[in-house]
Every structure is written in structure tokens, then in C-alpha cells.
Amino acid sequence: MKKIPLFLITLFLFISCETEKKEAEKTPEINEKTIAAVSDEMLENAVIYEANIRQYSKEGSFDAFTKDIPQLKDLGVKIIWLMPIFPISETKRKATGGDFASKIEDPEERKKHLGSYYAVSDFTKINPEFGTIEDFRALVKTAHDNGIYVILDWVPNHTGWDHTWLKTNPEFYTKNAKGEITDPLNEDGIPVGWADVADLNYDNKELRKAMIKDMNFWLTEENVDGLRCDVAGSVPTDFWQEAIPKLRETKDIFMLAEAWEPELLKNNLFDMAYGWDTHHRMNHIAKGEETVADWDKRMQQIDSLYERNDILMNFVTNHDENSWNGTIEERMGKGAEAFTALSFVAPGMPLIYSGQEYDMKHRLKFFEKDEIPKEKGKTWTLLEKLGSLKASNAALNGGKNAASYTKISTSKAANVLAFKREKGGKKVYYIGNLSKEAVITKIDLAGSFSNYMNGDMVTFREGQDVALQPWQYMVLVAQ
Numbered sequence: 370m371k372k373i374p375l376f377l378i379t380l381f382l383f384i385s386c387e388t389e390k391k392e393a394e395k396t397p398e399i400n401e402k403t404i405a406a407v408s409d410e411m412l413e414n415a416v417i418y419e420a421n422i423r424q425y426s427k428e429g430s431f432d433a434f435t436k437d438i439p440q441l442k443d444l445g446v447k448i449i450w451l452m453p454i455f456p457i458s459e460t461k462r463k464a465t466g467g468d469f470a471s472k473i474e475d476p477e478e479r480k481k482h483l484g485s486y487y488a489v490s491d492f493t494k495i496n497p498e499f500g501t502i503e504d505f506r507a508l509v510k511t512a513h514d515n516g517i518y519v520i521l522d523w524v525p526n527h528t529g530w531d532h533t534w535l536k537t538n539p540e541f542y543t544k545n546a547k548g549e550i551t552d553p554l555n556e557d558g559i560p561v562g563w564a565d566v567a568d569l570n571y572d573n574k575e576l577r578k579a580m581i582k583d584m585n586f587w588l589t590e591e592n593v594d595g596l597r598c599d600v601a602g603s604v605p606t607d608f609w610q611e612a613i614p615k616l617r618e619t620k621d622i623f624m625l626a627e628a629w630e631p632e633l634l635k636n637n638l639f640d641m642a643y644g645w646d647t648h649h650r651m652n653h654i655a656k657g658e659e660t661v662a663d664w665d666k667r668m669q670q671i672d673s674l675y676e677r678n679d680i681l682m683n684f685v686t687n688h689d690e691n692s693w694n695g696t697i698e699e700r701m702g703k704g705a706e707a708f709t710a711l712s713f714v715a716p717g718m719p720l721i722y723s724g725q726e727y728d729m730k731h732r733l734k735f736f737e738k739d740e741i742p743k744e745k746g747k748t749w750t751l752l753e754k755l756g757s758l759k760a761s762n763a764a765l766n767g768g769k770n771a772a773s774y775t776k777i778s779t780s781k782a783a784n785v786l787a788f789k790r791e792k793g794g795k796k797v798y799y800i801g802n803l804s805k806e807a808v809i810t811k812i813d814l815a816g817s818f819s820n821y822m823n824g825d826m827v828t829f830r831e832g833q834d835v836a837l838q839p840w841q842y843m844v845l846v847a848q
Contacts, residue, residue, distance in 0.1 A: 412768035445756025458529025488529035595623035602628035801842030
């Protein structure tokens with residue numbers, strides 16, 4: 370064996386050290402924290418954005434979305450909720466039409482059907498369809514650099530049929546009388562209709578530990594700021610009572626429940642729940658099936674069901690509504706703008722769903738590739754204006770120390786919605802004719818105001834008749 374001269378060994382070590390030094394300089398720690406901790410103050414005027422990575426761009430990638438994050442600030446966005454980013458199971462993968470992709474004979478056609486984001490095969494991996502873990506880290510860092518927090522869509526109720534737990538821990542799953550693992554079932558034992566996923570059994574304590582461990586992985590290792598938990602009401606409340614305090618021990622986080630149940634917001638569990646009934650009232654009023662009186666009942670219901678510091682999410686669309694129930698225009702017609710403004714001005718936190726900001730007028734495919742429009746138009750301008758008011762005027766605070774909400778009487782109570790939001794001496798009013806009929810009404814309001822939407826000055830006098838066209842609305846700021 371030949372001996373290597375000492376000077377060659379020294380040279381080799383020098384070159385190796387220099388190479389490592391350059392590599393370290395070239396790849397800085399991408400997950401370095403660059404944003405303040407989640408706080409109640411931030412939540413007061415936040416807008417949340419639901420990002421559908423698959424459909425957001427032609428590429429359907431993290432990188433394509435990351436490039437646009439800086440401009441989301443212009444819409445007042447402070448939280449990005451990423452729809453599930455995890456690998457999707459191949460077994461029982463859903464196809465458009467609701468059947469399994471495996472039943473499609475043509476292999477090229479079968480490839481088009483990418484399955485449901487909510488059929489997760491591994492909670493600790495990245496879906497290669499979207500990119501790499503490095504791409505994901507770049508997304509998080511870009512958001513943080515722009516003062517925006519990132520939460521992941523978490524799927525605690527079930528897994529896809531390829532999940533490793535089905536082999537390693539079958540006891541984690543719900544089983545029928547024959548000992549077979551089942552898809553999620555209703556209380557009467559009839560399947561919910563989610564045949565592409567296997568139901569988890571939270572009676573198993575080891576499942577609970579494993580689920581909390583996987584949740585914590587993203588908070589501690591990947592710098593994520595919280596979770597949006599899918600069908601949170603279908604998971605036992607005592608699991609959340611066990612899990613969320615442990616997650617909060619790690620860092621300050623934001624937790625969103627896809628649920629309406631008030632108990633999920635108590636005792637520092639979830640920060641925000643879905644305003645499903647608020648959304649339904651808007652849909653029904655837009656279709657002429659309900660009136661403003663039903664909105665008023667909903668506001669009273671919120672006061673009776675929820676505590677003062679509970680936050681509800683307001684929305685005119687989201688991934689479920691768009692794909693399964695129709696576009697904003699299909700559901701709300703000519704009232705779309707009035708209800709969009711209402712979602713920002715009413716108590717709570719407004720949601721923007723991918724494509725909404727670009728005037729999207731089609732239902733996105735759910736199980737295969739599709740694409741949102743990317744041309745800024747009327748809705749971008751509207752959301753930018755509403756986001757600016759939300760961010761700058763305490764009267765629209767909608768967090769744990771929200772501005773007050775006071776109904777204002779009108780002589781056309783079935784058609785005209787009028788209310789005041791107030792906090793810290795700031796006042797914002799919403800007046801809207803939420804009907805397809807032109808109305809003349811008296812409004813219990815006097816004074817001069819700036820119509821924020823067009824800059825005009827508006828004066829109301831006691832007993833004055835006010836004419837409102839169908840779906841006409843005003844957002845008034847007290848001078």
C-alpha cells in the first residue's frame with residue numbers, strides 16, 4: 370500500500386474545509402424565525418387566505434405560489450392556510466365523478482386523477498406533486514419575511530389507505546364486527562361517503578400520542594405557525610383538550626377548527642371556528658329564500674352560543690363551497706359584492722380562497738389538475754380596499770377583543786341590513802339592500818359620513834327617505 374505524503378493530506382483537508390465553508394455560506398438556515406410570535410393583537414385585523422397549491426398555478430407547485438406571497442399583503446392577508454401538503458394515497462384514490470381512479474382502464478387517463486388532499490398517506494412528508502421540503506421551507510420563510518403566518522391543513526379524523534399505520538398500527542383504526550377497518554361512518558353505521566379514507570379510532574391512547582407527535586413535528590421542525598383541523602368536530606373533544614395544550618407548550622400558535630361547536634373554542638383550545646351558519650344565511654338571502662331578519666337571528670344566536678373572545682371565520686367561498694356547491698356568482702348572483710363586503714365588515718375574520726381574488730367564475734376540479742385565473746380585476750381591487758380598512762380601522766377588529774356590533778333599525782327590515790361596528794372611538798357602518806328589489810327606506814341614523822367604497826360624503830337626517838338599488842351597499846366611516 371502506497372503512503373500518501375503529509376502535504377497532500379494537509380492540502381486535501383484544507384480544500385474540504387473551504388468547500389464546507391462555502392456550502393454553509395451558500396445554504397443559510399432557511400427556517401430561521403423572521404416573524405414575531407402569533408399574538409391576539411395580530412388576530413384583531415387579520416385576513417386569512419386559503420391556498421390551493423395544486424390549482425393555484427399552471428405548475429401547481431410551492432414555488433409558483435411563493436412568488437406571489439408578497440402581493441397578498443396588499444389584500445390584508447396575515448395568515449396563509451395551506452390545504453393539505455402531504456402525500457396522497459394511491460389505494461382507493463378518488464377520481465372525478467366519485468369513483469376510484471383504479472377503475473379507469475386507460476393508464477394515461479388514470480394519471481390525471483390525483484385524488485383528494487384529505488387522503489393522507491404520511492403526515493410527516495411532502496406531496497412530491499407540489500415540490501420538495503426545501504421548496505416548502507422557502508414558502509414558509511417568504512411568508513414570514515412578509516409578516517404572514519403559515520398554518521397547515523391537518524386531517525386528524527382519518528388517513529388514506531396507504532398510510533403506514535395501517536400496517537404498523539392497525540389498532541389505530543375503527544373496525545366493524547368482522548374486524549375489518551372501515552371508512553368513516555355516520556352514527557347510524559351508514560358510510561359518510563368518504564370511501565377513499567380509513568377512519569381513526571381515538572379510543573386508542575397510542576394513536577393520540579402518535580398524532581400529537583406528528584403535529585408537533587411541523588411546529589418545531591418546520592417553523593409552521595399553527596393548524597387548520599379538518600372536521601374537528603368529528604374528533605373527540607377530549608383529544609383536543611389533551612393535544613392543543615401540548616402544542617401550545619411548544620410555541621404561540623393559531624388553531625382553526627373546521628367546526629362550529631362552541632366547546633372547541635373554550636379554555637384556549639381553538640382560536641377560531643367556521644361561521645357556517647353565517648355563510649348559509651348569506652347564501653339563502655342571496656337566493657331570496659331568507660331575509661335580513663334571518664341575519665339578525667344569526668347575530669343573536671352567535672351572542673348566545675359563543676363567548677365574547679371567540680372568533681368565527683366569515684367567507685363567501687372556500688374549497689368545499691366552490692367545488693361542490695358552486696361559485697360565488699352561482700350562489701350569490703348580483704349580491705356577490707355586497708356579501709363579500711359584509712364578510713369583511715361583520716364580526717369575525719374574513720377568508721379569501723384561491724382564485725376569489727382573480728374573479729374566478731368556475732368550479733375547480735377537486736380530484737384532478739385545474740387552474741385558477743391570474744388576472745387582477747374588479748375583485749382584487751375590492752379585496753384590496755376592504756383589506757386596507759380592516760387593517761387600519763379598529764372598528765373592524767374581529768379577534769378576541771373585537772369591536773362591538775349594534776343593529777340599526779330601518780323601515781324595510783326584511784330587505785335592508787344596517788349595523789354599526791365601534792371600538793376605541795372609531796365607527797364603521799354597513800348599510801345594504803340585500804334584495805333584488807329597489808327600496809325606499811328610513812334608517813335610524815343621522816350625521817355625515819364618508820362612503821369608504823367611493824370616497825363620497827353621505828349625510829343622513831332623521832326621518833329621511835333613503836333610496837337603495839337592488840344589492841346596493843355602503844361602508845360608511847364616521848368623520
